[in-house]
Amino acid sequence: MSASLPRVSASVAMPKGSLQQVFDNLRAAGYTLVGPTVRDSAIVLDEIDGLDDLPQGWTDEQQPAHYRLKKAPDNQYFSYGVGPHSWKQFLHPSRLRLFSVEKNNGSWTIRPSQEPPPRYAFIGVRACDVAAIGIQDRVLIGSEFRDPHYAARREQVFVLAVNCSHSGATCFCASMKTGPKVTGGFDLALTELPDIFLVEIGSEAGAEVLGDVPWEAATAFDLGRASRVIQRAERQDGRHMLTDDLPDVLYENLESPQWDEVATRCLSCANCTLVCPTCFCTTVEDVSNLRATSAERIRVADSCFNRDFSHVHGGNSRPTIRSRYRQWLTHKLASWIDQFGTSGCVGCGRCITWCPVGIEITEEVNAIRAKGGK
Amino acid sequence: MSTAFLTSEVRKPIDPMLPHLATIQDVKPTAVGISMFSLVFADPEERANYRFQAGQFNMLYLPGAGEVAISLSSDPGQPEVLGHTIRDAGSVTRAIGRLKAGDVIGVRGPYGSAWPLNKTRGSNLVIVAGGIGLAPLRPVILSILRQRSAYGQVVLLYGARTPADLLYTDEFDQWRQGGIDVQVTVDLGEESWRGLVGVVPQLFYRIRIDHKKTAVMACGPEIMMRFVIYEALARRIPKDRIYISMERNMKCAVGFCGHCQFGPTFICKQGPVLNFAAIEPFFGKEDF
Incomplete structure (x- = not known):
């Protein structure tokens, strides 16, 4: 099997079950795994433990104002399209305490939030969402002012991306030039084939996580199959945005x-x-106790x-x-x-x-x- | 770590949302329901390093009440004392209105763009203000008075709803003696009022000025500024010599919260002082 360590930008073939080993390696490296899972009749993003939590065998039907889960014709892990959640809920949480204030004897003590930022490994990030993270980077840490809360989470994130094998009826990544293939901003990128995952290595961190996982160099046959899967997804994009002018x-x-x-x-x-x-x-939001001696500022x-x-x-x-x-x-x-x-x-x-x-x-x-x- | 999109080096995680503590040195009633609050930073280092330019603003904070964007209305040449002219207009300004000398308040800033006092050196200035819109222009007037000869003719066109709403009336004589032509009007007079009655843009008809060498700086309700721009353009003052200070809801003042957007402009970053030529396509659009 693995003769030497995989290199950055190389593609390797990995047995599907070995994804569990990648998860274990990430957890051993201190990451909290967040990925797709089925809940409330939708594929949502939440903390996951292993392969069993993934929406294997599920896909979805999406139309304007319409979302239904259904059984996929195959038994793949990533046959679905993006659900209602996105990764911003982990990087840019919808509710975050900025600081608290205590008032005593006419003076104030301001205490910034001291909780250590979570260290997330994002599992199954699609190309459109990798692009979205890049856009929020520009907004929140790309100019003279930086959001330290976003920065602290973002700088630690491990991105395990997945190239889309199916596009939904409401997708239009191809017209926005963001997908369906992930082209950057990832540590590892998977393409799911019936028998294997083709894994593209995007960073040293990605190569390291793959370290002891059994892999083989990708063959031209595997690369060809993977690229046809992505091309099919691109053709399936159900919507088109005319971006000219x-x-x-x-x-x-x-x-x-x-x-x-x-x-x-x-x-x-x-x-x-x-x-x-x-x-x-x-x-x-500003909240205080009834005597107004202590208060918090909460960003929502x-x-x-x-x-x-x-x-x-x-x-x-x-x-x-x-x-x-x-x-x-x-x-x-x-x-x-x-x-x-x-x-x-x-x-x-x-x-x-x-x-x-x-x-x-x-x-x-x-x-x-x-x-x-x- | 996937750092493909991280554009700059990892910096110290200083939260731009954290306020500094300041003490209220003085509260001076300025008009009906409006007072000037003079603030001094508690931290000597902050006090020594803080600088601001005419037109910029601070975020003022009270625990449990919230934060509000208030322009600086004191002299930029004396940055150790920060003047804010505040009207009781909402829940935060009402809470601030209850404060007295010696009380503590949170301050962060200064934020935003400044009036073009350097760019307009040597030209005539028409300063136009409506109501509390004079507050962010007072630093302009105080700056000009310190170097009056650097500018040509300087006119202040000022109006408010009633005489009781006029700000800084006790300073007008001093401004006039300093070489500024102060023209005042009110929308609604009262028995004792002996001045002009009418809206601010009409004051343009009372001044004689070489418009070719003139810049306009205006702050007030948007409807007033629309007609100020109309009068200025009618006198062939070029669009890019007209500056206005705009107001929008603001929660962060650093471009994160999204509230203050006006087309491509973040009022907190590219504004509040904006060149009319840059915002013309959007200015005056209904509900924009």
């Missing part, structure tokens, strides 16, 4: 009648921002669809659903590019699947183009 088209159509039309359907429920792997907005996830989001004294700058949907879509696809040099959309399709009324971001862009004459 996109920031300009949206900026030129800020008064498009389509914003009024979508506002008649949008519930402003914020589901899309919850499931979006790049949406990063937060607010802060927020959404531009919430009414209070844009409230200032004297009013709300986005009081209508029309204005809030316009903010979300133009930020995601246009101003995000001005702000961070990348689109805020990775084409994962979650906002389409989990929108309770099935609004499709791809179709809204098409409608704006049509009404704006582009």
Whole structure:
């Protein structure tokens, strides 16, 4: 079997059962494993122990406002598409204590959160979600100010990615150029074949974890099979986003009648921002005891669809659903590019699947183009 | 570790959300429901190192109440005492309004962009303010008074709803003596008011100025600033010589919370002082 240690950027073939050994090695190295598992009739992300927790034999059916688990025709581990969860809930938690304050004798003692950051190994990260992590990196640690909470988690993460073998009906990673193949930002990347995992090694940490796991050099046959699996997934992408001239088209159509039309359907429920792997907005809650001698500041996830989001004294700058949907879509696809040099959309399709009324971001862009004459 | 996307070296994890403690030195009533709070940092090092520019703001914090973005309204030449002019407008400002000299308050900053006091040296300045919008412009006036000869004609066009809402009225004489033409109007007069009645943009009609060499700095309600821009453009003041200070909901002031976005602009980072030419495509769009 393994004659020498695998090299970074090499691809090796590994028996499927050996993934358990990779998990054990990660745990021995101090990582908490987080990966896909079936719960509440969906594939969610949670702490996992081993192969048994993975959604083996399960796949999903996704359509606008529609998600159903179903038995996969094969018995593979990763035959499903991304579910309602994304990795931001571990890197950018939806609820985080920033600090606590004690008041005594007119003075204050401020105590920052001292909990050591968790050391996560992410299992089964898809290409769209690897791209999403890269986008949140730019937002939260890529400029003059750095979010130390995100940084502490992010710097320790081990990414075990998986190339998609199936794409869902709401996927459009190919048009956003984020997938279905993982091209960077991983420690190990798997492609699942019926008999083996093809493992691409992305980092020294990845090579190390693979150390004593039985592997063989990948044959041209294996590489060919893997690349056909990924090509099939790319062809299966159920949605397409026409990104040509996109920031300009949206900026030129800020008064498009389509914003009024979508506002008649949008519930402003914020589901899309919850499931979006790049949406990063937060607010802060202040809690204190009744005597106001001790207090905490807690950062919680927020959404531009919430009414209070844009409230200032004297009013709300986005009081209508029309204005809030316009903010979300133009930020995601246009101003995000001005702000961070990348689109805020990775084409994962979650906002389409989990929108309770099935609004499709791809179709809204098409409608704006049509009404704006582009 | 997969560090493919980590763009810079690992730095000390200093949380930009942590406030510094400051003591309230003085509370001075400034208009109806509005007071100027003068703050001094408790930490001598912070006090010695803190610098700010006219137009920037701080986040002020009270435990259990929350945080609020308030512009600095004192002289940038005296950064050891930080003046904030605060109106009782929401739950946090109401809690701050109950504080007295000697009380503690949390401060972090300064944040945001500044008025272009260097870029506009040598030109005429039309400073336009509505209501409490004069607060972030007071540091401009105090800076100009210290180097008055560096600028051409300087005019302040100021208005508020009623005479009781006018800020810093006890300083106007001093500003006039310092060489600033102070023009004041109110929307609604009262019996004792002997000044002008009308909206702020109309004050443009009372000034004679060489508009070709003029820059405008304006802060007030957005509807006022729209008409200020209209009057300025009508006088052929170039778009890129018009600066406005904008306001949006803010939770973090460092670009993380997302609340203050105005198109591509984070008001907390690229703003609050913005060049009109840069934001024109978005300014005045309904509910934007």
